[in-house]
Amino acid sequence: MIQVAIMGHGVVGSGVANIITTHKKKLFESLGEEIYIKRILDLREFPDSPLADRFTKDFNDILNDAEIRVVAEVMGGIHPAYDFTKELLKAGKSVVTSNKELVAAKGAELIEIAKNNNANFFFEASVGGGIPILRPLVQCLVANNVKEIAGILNGTTNFILSKMIDEGMEFDTALKLAQDLGFAERNPEADVEGHDACRKICILASLAYGKHIYPDNIHTEGITKISLRDVAYASEYKSVIKLIGDVKKLDNGKIDIYVAPMLIGEKSQLANISDEFNGIMVRGDCTDDVLFYGKGAGSLPTASAVVADIIDSCMHLNERKYIFWADSNNESVLPYNESRTRMYLRLDSPEAEDMVNEIFGNVYVIAKDEELAVATDLMTVADIESNIQKLERKGVKVLSKIRISDL
Amino acid sequence: MIQVAIMGHGVVGSGVANIITTHKKKLFESLGEEIYIKRILDLREFPDSPLADRFTKDFNDILNDAEIRVVAEVMGGIHPAYDFTKELLKAGKSVVTSNKELVAAKGAELIEIAKNNNANFFFEASVGGGIPILRPLVQCLVANNVKEIAGILNGTTNFILSKMIDEGMEFDTALKLAQDLGFAERNPEADVEGHDACRKICILASLAYGKHIYPDNIHTEGITKISLRDVAYASEYKSVIKLIGDVKKLDNGKIDIYVAPMLIGEKSQLANISDEFNGIMVRGDCTDDVLFYGKGAGSLPTASAVVADIIDSCMHLNERKYIFWADSNNESVLPYNESRTRMYLRLDSPEAEDMVNEIFGNVYVIAKDEELAVATDLMTVADIESNIQKLERKGVKVLSKIRISDL
Numbered sequence: 162m163i164q165v166a167i168m169g170h171g172v173v174g175s176g177v178a179n180i181i182t183t184h185k186k187k188l189f190e191s192l193g194e195e196i197y198i199k200r201i202l203d204l205r206e207f208p209d210s211p212l213a214d215r216f217t218k219d220f221n222d223i224l225n226d227a228e229i230r231v232v233a234e235v236m237g238g239i240h241p242a243y244d245f246t247k248e249l250l251k252a253g254k255s256v257v258t259s260n261k262e263l264v265a266a267k268g269a270e271l272i273e274i275a276k277n278n279n280a281n282f283f284f285e286a287s288v289g290g291g292i293p294i295l296r297p298l299v300q301c302l303v304a305n306n307v308k309e310i311a312g313i314l315n316g317t318t319n320f321i322l323s324k325m326i327d328e329g330m331e332f333d334t335a336l337k338l339a340q341d342l343g344f345a346e347r348n349p350e351a352d353v354e355g356h357d358a359c360r361k362i363c364i365l366a367s368l369a370y371g372k373h374i375y376p377d378n379i380h381t382e383g384i385t386k387i388s389l390r391d392v393a394y395a396s397e398y399k400s401v402i403k404l405i406g407d408v409k410k411l412d413n414g415k416i417d418i419y420v421a422p423m424l425i426g427e428k429s430q431l432a433n434i435s436d437e438f439n440g441i442m443v444r445g446d447c448t449d450d451v452l453f454y455g456k457g458a459g460s461l462p463t464a465s466a467v468v469a470d471i472i473d474s475c476m477h478l479n480e481r482k483y484i485f486w487a488d489s490n491n492e493s494v495l496p497y498n499e500s501r502t503r504m505y506l507r508l509d510s511p512e513a514e515d516m517v518n519e520i521f522g523n524v525y526v527i528a529k530d531e532e533l534a535v536a537t538d539l540m541t542v543a544d545i546e547s548n549i550q551k552l553e554r555k556g557v558k559v560l561s562k563i564r565i566s567d568l
Numbered sequence: 569m570i571q572v573a574i575m576g577h578g579v580v581g582s583g584v585a586n587i588i589t590t591h592k593k594k595l596f597e598s599l600g601e602e603i604y605i606k607r608i609l610d611l612r613e614f615p616d617s618p619l620a621d622r623f624t625k626d627f628n629d630i631l632n633d634a635e636i637r638v639v640a641e642v643m644g645g646i647h648p649a650y651d652f653t654k655e656l657l658k659a660g661k662s663v664v665t666s667n668k669e670l671v672a673a674k675g676a677e678l679i680e681i682a683k684n685n686n687a688n689f690f691f692e693a694s695v696g697g698g699i700p701i702l703r704p705l706v707q708c709l710v711a712n713n714v715k716e717i718a719g720i721l722n723g724t725t726n727f728i729l730s731k732m733i734d735e736g737m738e739f740d741t742a743l744k745l746a747q748d749l750g751f752a753e754r755n756p757e758a759d760v761e762g763h764d765a766c767r768k769i770c771i772l773a774s775l776a777y778g779k780h781i782y783p784d785n786i787h788t789e790g791i792t793k794i795s796l797r798d799v800a801y802a803s804e805y806k807s808v809i810k811l812i813g814d815v816k817k818l819d820n821g822k823i824d825i826y827v828a829p830m831l832i833g834e835k836s837q838l839a840n841i842s843d844e845f846n847g848i849m850v851r852g853d854c855t856d857d858v859l860f861y862g863k864g865a866g867s868l869p870t871a872s873a874v875v876a877d878i879i880d881s882c883m884h885l886n887e888r889k890y891i892f893w894a895d896s897n898n899e900s901v902l903p904y905n906e907s908r909t910r911m912y913l914r915l916d917s918p919e920a921e922d923m924v925n926e927i928f929g930n931v932y933v934i935a936k937d938e939e940l941a942v943a944t945d946l947m948t949v950a951d952i953e954s955n956i957q958k959l960e961r962k963g964v965k966v967l968s969k970i971r972i973s974d975l
Contacts (some may be wrong), residue, residue, distance in 0.1 A: 179710050180854060191793035252595060285708060291855035293700070293708030301692060301700030303598045304587050366570065372596065398829060412751035433840045447587060447860060447872035455858035465854035468711035472651045 163192070165199040165477045166223040168205060168245060169236035170216075173259050176464025177233050177471075178212060181320040184468075193470055199229055200536060204238075214303050224248055231474040232257040233467050243267050250274045250282060255478070257287050257470035259286035259463050265360035268372035269488035281482050283470035288314065288361045291462025292455040294441050299484055300369055305445030307369040309409035311568050312441035313434050315351040316403040316457045317345045318384050322422075326401050332387065344437050344458075354383035355404060357421040362406030365441070366418055370410060373487040380419040380497035387422055394534040398505070398527045399434050400424040402563065415495040422487070423566040424505050431568055444568060460542075469499045498543035503565040505547070508533040509558040516555060520548045536565055570599070573607040573630040573760055575652060576643035577614060577623075577930040578691070583871025583884050584640050584878075585619060591875075597904060599879050606636055610642075628679055631655055637883040638876050641665040650674055657681045657689060662876035666693035666870050671769035676780035688889050690877035695721065695768045697867025699862040699905060701837050704741035705850060706891055712852030714776040716816035718975050719848035720841050721768040723792050723864045724752045724759035725811040730842040733808050740796065741909045747814050751844050751865075761790035769813030773825055774847070787826040788903035794829055796913060798968050801941040805912070805934045807831040808839050809970060817849075820922070822902040826970040830973040831912050838975055847975060867921075881895040905950035910972040913956070915940040923962060927955045 165181075167174050181188065181196050188196055200223050201207075201216050210216070220241075223229055232249050234256055236242045242263050246256050251274060258264065264271075271336045274280035285295050289312075298307075313319050324335035336353065339345035351357045359381045365373040379550055384404050395402050403425050408418040425432045430452045432442035439457030444450050458460040473482065506524075508517065512531045517524055527534040537545065548560050569828045572588075573944050574581050586594065588603050595603055607630050608614075608623050617623070630636055636738040639656050641663055649670050653663050658681060665671065671691045682689035696719075705714075720726050724746055729853075731742035743760065746752035758764045766788045773781040791811050803811050803863075810832050834840045837859045843848035846864030851857050863869040868930065913931075915924065918940045923929055934941040944952065956966050 176854075184713065184854075185712055187713055188711065274897035292858055293704035297700035297704050300880060301703055301873065301876050303879050304591055304595065304872040306591065306594055342602065419632055430840065433837065445698070447583075447591075447868040449869065451699055451860075455860075456856055461854040465711040465852065466708065469708050473707060474712050493709060512735070566726065 162195045162197050163230055164197050164228045164433045165231045165233065165471055166202065166229045166234045166305065166550050167198060167235065169203040169234070170201055170203040171204070172460045173467065174201070174235040176359065176460035177235060177467050178417045178445065180464050180468045182211070182278060186229055186523070188468070192475055192490070194475070196471065196475065199226065205375055208349060224252060229254060230478055231255045231257065231471055233471060234260060234465060236260070239263055239266055239549055246271055247274060250278055251279050252276045253280050255281040255325055255474035257283040257474055258363060258469055259284070259359070261287040261360040261364060262313050265363045265376050268364065268367060271364060271461065272485060274304065275490045276481060279479060280479060281474050283473060283484065286463045286466035286468050289439050289453065289455070290457040290459060290463050292439060292457060293366060294427055297363070297453065302443060302445050302448060302451065305447045306548050307410070307443060308446055309415035309444040310365050310369055310441065311405050311407045311431065311566070312362065312365065313403055313431060314358040314406045314441065314457065315352055315404060316439055317349065318358070319434065319439070320344050321353070322384060322387070322402055322404065325387065325389060329389060329434070331389060331485070332385065335450050341487070346429040353380040358404060358406040359420045362418060362420060366408040366416060367486045368484070369408070371415060371486050373486050374416060374418060374489070374494060375491050379494065380421070380493060382421040384422050386561060389563065390532070391563060394528050395424050395505070398424060398536065399427045401427060403431060404470070405431070405566065412493065413495065416493050417495045417500050419497060419500060421564050424546050425566050425568060429568050450565070498541065500542050501539055502542065503539050504536065504537045504545050505563045505565050506535050506559055507561040508552070509560055513552070513557040516557060520551050531559065569604050570637055571604050571606040571635045572640065572878055573609065573636045574605060574640045574642060575609040576641070577608055577610040577612070578642070579609070579643070579867045580874065581642040583612070583867035584874050586876045587868065587871050590767060592806045595875070595879065598652065601882070603878065604881065606633065607706065613818040620882070621630060624897040626854050627652055631659060636661060637885055638662045638664065638683070638878055640878060641667060643667070645672055651786060654681060655676055657685055657687050660685050660687050660728045662688040662881035664690045664874055666691070666874050668694040668771060668898060669769060675771065675774060676893060678874055679892060683888055686751070686863045686888060688884055690772070690891065692877050693870045693873035695849055696860065696862070697864040697866060698872050699846060699848065699860050699864060700748065701848050701860050702775060702891070704860065705772070709850060709852050709855060709858065712854045714813070714817070714850060715853055717769070717772050717776055717839065717848065718812050718814045718837060718973070719767040719772070720810050720846050721813045721848065721864065722759055722811060723844035723846055724756065725765070726841065726846070727751050727844045727916050729791060729809055729811065730761070731774050732794070732796060734842070736796060738796060739792065760792055764787040765813040766827045769825060769827060772824060773815040774893045776815070776892070777823060779900060780893050781823060781825060781896070781901060782898050783825055785898060786901065787800070787828070789796070790815060793968060794966045795968065801900050801914060801935050802912070805831060805943065806834045808834060808957050810838060812973065813964055818902065821900065823900050824907050825903045826904060826907060830969050830971045831974050832975060836973070836975050846899050898953055905948065907949050908946055908948050909949065911944045911952050912970045912972050913942050913944065913966055914968040915959070916967055920928040920959070920964040927954060927958050939967065
């Protein structure tokens, strides 16, 4: 019997307790031992839980219990999750977490502490919820130089965009529907402004390139400015708009990483990922494109990844597994201005076509009605911005600009 | 430095040698040691290879070399791969293989021998080529009871069907094109008759359910009888025809497993997997549907999975990893006649609608022109067959029957 603890009894935490309780036989077959939930940490009361006797409000009941070998941290947020995780790892306990905020902000440090204390720190659930992605990336794709990772990493925004694309729903209506259905938080900022996706692409980038990429200063655009008109023009360009977390390693070694809405060609596998689903494409130099698809959130999907990490930790109680990246100060991150892309531009003046062509060089005209929608050639964001300023000085207003993906 | 050997220098074997040679730095970073190819076994001569001095025609040069710890078996076929693998495992060397024929026929025995000799037997490349699927299934999805696995597991047939669907190409023409492009063998039987897909779904089933499912006696239909007319009627039913390897565990514990062309609804993720690509959907009771997509064959994609297995073996030289299934005599496999499905039927007589309705109960009429295309309700294959016999006794000919998927 291996004794574990769960910190947090919210959406994910209660799912973890649920799976360990209801999937006893399956887990026993895999591990060869029973997993026993000894403690659940939560400040709230759960008198009706079948595990009511295991609850505690005191972290020390977990930290100081030598029988507890593995702890699931599913509280979310940095504090107190960070301090708790640090102390547990220092005590030689393995910690598994679904907390992308924690991993994105403190991953390198926690991995290092785990290593120094012969413990493991796993976080499969922090990206893609129930979708296997981190282990496949680190283990199965290990022989590949990863050229690019591009993912639909946030189910809330994908749901909203799907409603805009498939049903012509306005952003605000779609957001409200997502909230009503429980796909979006009351305060949706972390989702709709792209911060959640940014944490996840940073975790993927750190794993793929072996250096911690911190979310701070990474260019992060959300979807709040996307209009139905953009959706319609995208469709005329045989594309759909998706919020993409993207990272690639350039030939000069720089890491080009950002989160932004992008026009994705209808034939791309990423274009078919709808509603609250996530999809992550890994472009390896040997495998070419490999795509992982599934539910990126939700109690049981996410909890199933946490429980898989618990099992893996239980199988490696006194040894280290090989999830690793080094610390960094984001020195290898390409300044966003130097990122190269084709850009969709929507302009208020259909008469501006010649002017646009003159300033941008050749552009592809997507539509010309009351407005003008064009696709530029490949150029740096800096050049695009400076060209936009030139246009605006001549009285042409740029109503939207959205990156065009080549995925 | 860890010394390895490669048995076979064909499409996959030369890819393995290529990756180990060209990805030295990446592999060293992951493993912390260099991988050195000490021997390559092949009966042919490769005087111009940069590794020419490592070639041998004598298996004993590998078997008896105590410095060689890990061997990649990429010869294909059962003989002599089976005997070689057995001897290597008995000598305590780990073996990794891309050989689905070998794993499907002898997996349980080889896993057992590996276990008894403290060696590993890995075969990630045997299913899905470069797509990570076996480790994710065994590790990341371990907390799930797997309800169903359905996969497009053979790139050749998917390429042919895509050409039929997208370009209206006849089967024979599409097959010839696949052969010209190198996607199909000169003797395409193993692909087009479904045997290759059958081996792969058997490997997936064995892993998911912990018991070896042998390909013998598993219902296996290929795509040679699919006509452009079927493709067109499927399209009217908002479906595409795909060759699917499918396995599910029924409530009574029986394993319902088969390979067959199926009508897949256009909205299904599996419907969007085109050309030579593979896609494998795993339906877990916690995660719901998770899909893995990528190139299921080809030199470098497949070799990259073999090399990942080599790395994993090198990391676990003196310990066993947890890929395991027990032997069985297929006693848990549901007789195909008892498998339940909705069925698409194409009949030579449009006037037969009333008769079909009478014999089958209610059917959905997909099309009625010179022929009649219908979809039956859910029933056993035995009932469908007996109903077809009733129809044929009344002079109505069934021109095709294709399972309808609910995926």
